[in-house]
Structures are given as C-alpha cells and as structure tokens.
Amino acid sequence: MTVTLTCKEALRGEITVPGDKSLSHRAVILGALAEGETEISGFLAGRDCLSTVNCLRQLGVPVVTTEDRVIVKGVGLEGLREPAGILDCGNSGTTARLLLGVLAGQPFFSVITGDESLRRRPMGRVTRPLVQMGACIAGRAQGRFLPLAVAGGRLRPVFHRTPVASAQLKSALLLAGLFASGETVVSEPEKSRDHTERMLAAFGAKVACEGTTVTIEGRPRLKGQKVNIPGDISSAAFFLVAAAITPGSEVVVREVGVNPTRAGIIDVLKEMGAELEIGGVRVESGEPVADIRVRYSELAGTEISGSLIPRLIDELPVLAVAALFARGKTVIKDARELRVKETDRIAAVAEEVAKLGGRIVPTADGMIIEGMQALAGGTVSARGDHRMAMSLAVAALRAEGPVAITESECTDISYPGFWQDLAGLQKGAAG
Ligand code: S3P
Secondary structure, eight states, X not given: OOEEEOSOOOOEXXXXXXXXXXXXXXXXXXXXXXXXXXXXXXXOOSHHHHHHHHHXXXXXXXXXXXXXXXXXXXXXXXXXXXXXSOEEOTTOHHHHHHHHHHHHTSSSEEEEEOOTTGGGSOOHHHHHHHHHHTOEEEEHHHHTSSSEEEEOOOBOOOEEEOSSOOHHHHHHHHHHHTTBSSEEEEEOSSOOOOHHHHHHHHTTOOEXXXXXXXXXXXXXXXXXOEEEOOBOHHHHHHHHHHXXXXXXXXXXEEEEEOOTTTTHHHHHHHHTTOEEEEEEEEEETTEEEEEEEEEOOOOBOOEEOGGGGGGSGGGHHHHHHHHHTSBSEEEEOSOXXXXXXXXXXXXXXXXXXXXXXXXXXXXXXXXXXXXXXXXXXXXXXXXTOHHHHHHHHHHHTTBSSOEEEETGGGGGGTOTTHHHHHHHHHHHHHO
C-alpha cells in the first residue's frame, strides 16, 4: 500500500493511541504462565502482539478476545504443551526473544521462526545464556539466527552480564529464571525498560531491582491479574513530534504510559524547547500514565546519548526527523542497536530522508543532523518497518510537496489505525 500525504498540514485535537506493545506482549505471556484468569484491557491488537497470542495458543493456552478485553486462561508454570507446528513470530522481536526464554524451560521440543526481517536479527545474545542455563538450542550460525530448535528442560540459575541494554534479552532471561530453581541475576550496562520486572512482581514473583541489576527467584506461583494497558508512548511519539514541528498544531494525547524507562522522548523534546505539558499523572496496573499536550514551537538541536538511549530507542527515527527542522546541530550516539532493529534504522532513515532532499549523516552508532532543512516532495519506502513508515509520515508534514510512502501497511504491526488517526488530527486543524 502506498499512502500519499500532502504538505504542511497542522494537527489539532485530542486522541488516545493504541495500547502499549511491550506491555501487551508481557501481559499475555505472564497470563499464560499464571494460575487462573488474566483479564487485559487496552491490549494492542497489532500484528506483533497477535503473533504472541498465536504462539501461546499453539502452546496450549486458551486466549479469548472480546471487543474490549483479552482473557488469558492461565495454565501455570508447568502447563504449556508441546506445539504440533512451528511457532511463527512474524515481525516481532519481542515475541521471539521472550518466548525463547519461556521455551528454554519447557520439557519439550519446539521450533520458532519469523519473517525475513526477524530472521536477520541477532538471537545469539539470548540463546548463549539460555544454553548456559541448560537449554539445548540449535540453529544457523551456532544458534545466532531464527529459525531455532529448542529442546528445553531443567534450567540452572545464572548470573548474566548482558553485553547490551536490551529489555528483550533481559526479559528472556527473567522468564527463563522462572523455571530455574534459585536466583537468576541479570545485570545490564544501562537500564532498559522495566515492564517485565514490574509485571512479574504484580503477578506474584519475587523480583528485586537494584540499579541496573535484576534478581528473580525461580519457581514462583504466578496468579492471574487484571491488567489495564495504557497508550503506547512509542506510538504517541509520532504525534508529539508532528505537532512540535508543524506550525499551528496543538495535540493532546490521553492515557499514555510514561514509565521513566520509556519516557526519554519527553525529556529530549523539552530539552529541544518543545511546549510539552504532562498532566493527570496516575498509576495503573503498576505503570505511570499521563495526558500529554504539545504545541508547535521552534526547536533547538541537542545531543542524545548514553543512558538516555534505551529510554527512547524506538523514538530515534522520529527524533531524527524533528532534528531536521530544529535550529543547530543534533548528535545521536551510543545507539548502535538501531542497526539491528526491524531494519537498520540508521541507514534507513538517512537514505529515505535523502530522497526528499534532507541530509542526515549516518555514523557507526548514530546520526548527525544539521537543522533548519527544507524537504521536497517525493517517494520514499517504509522498507516494511512500521516505525520508519510513521517517521516518514511525520517528515512529510513539513515537506514542500506531496510525499508518497510505499509499504505503508506495516504500520499495523504496532499502530493499527495510524493513518486514520493522522487524518483525523489534520481534519481537526482544518475544521
Ligand atoms: C522491546 C524492547 C526494545 C524495543 C522493542 C520492544 C520490549 O528492544 O526496541 O520495540 O518490548 O522489550 P530492546 O530489546 O533493544 O530493548
């Protein structure tokens, strides 16, 4: 599908964005491993989370979806059954990595794979420690890529220092730690998102966090919960940036998750001079939630690096777009992980923006962007990467001519309804 956006339209109005992707995956996985029912509201019905639901069903977990709820009938830590077919994670790195942690602890055989993009993404960082814990995992390049065959079983707890700050890796090891007797400890170079730790605690596991180290006690009894999932800040990000850079805009995004390990974009946009107000902060299901108002204002360039990076890793492509229109230079560094996302997002954002006449200088671990640029109309490709599609849509709002975005249907991976929500906010400005 190709979407063509016409230039320079302001955004006005209020929206709620779909549920948080990270929380949706975790809620169904923990619901499956718990005893009793887990009732989830705000579940993201995006393709990635549906991949997790399908895999869990293949593992024998009843998952019922109603109009506004997902009900998971938990089978308990010992209740999963050997899948008859291959578990397909589609495009979802979170599904693959988190499920690898679960499968490692199962006394059965399973095979897990994904789409072309996911089959290129690094899995060795997860399979290596899982093998150390006692799982047998085989696959191409010594188990570094999907498809992977897993013969799980009795796991030993480990102390693992991760080479990168990755919530997917940390979560895989914490989930495997549920099946090991004793304490599994995961220590990261920087703190990545802590949704798994928070939710495990809410389901009754014993989890302790100290700085960048998490300890989990194995073999707990998890109990089904009611989980309310807030809007995904990574989806809200596109409208926050769009409104901040498009003259005449004012947008309120309601009920957005603002967990500090995810909310780096708020700090950076404020630092850049955006007019951002955070209101109505409350806690729901152990996660902070707020309403965010943003108005157009002139932005200034900034540096984004260090411990900030894991707090906004998925927002870097759209922040690079913001930097194109800011006064002065923006430097993004320490973000090598961007190269192993759904696409190489450093190369993708630089090459696609170049098709509109914009200049983003790619570096090994980030980007350098001189601001105050003008973009022309043209045709760009989302490359099958949902966050690329939506970042390019934001860039299109400031282009001098129409921008056609090919492969734009991939927004369904994390944000079904994105194009309608964008059009609704543009209408809000016109009306
Ligand atoms: C996610 C963690 C992040 C992020 C991804 C979702 C998660 O990846 O990019 O979209 O739900 O745990 P990392 O594993 O690099 O932290």
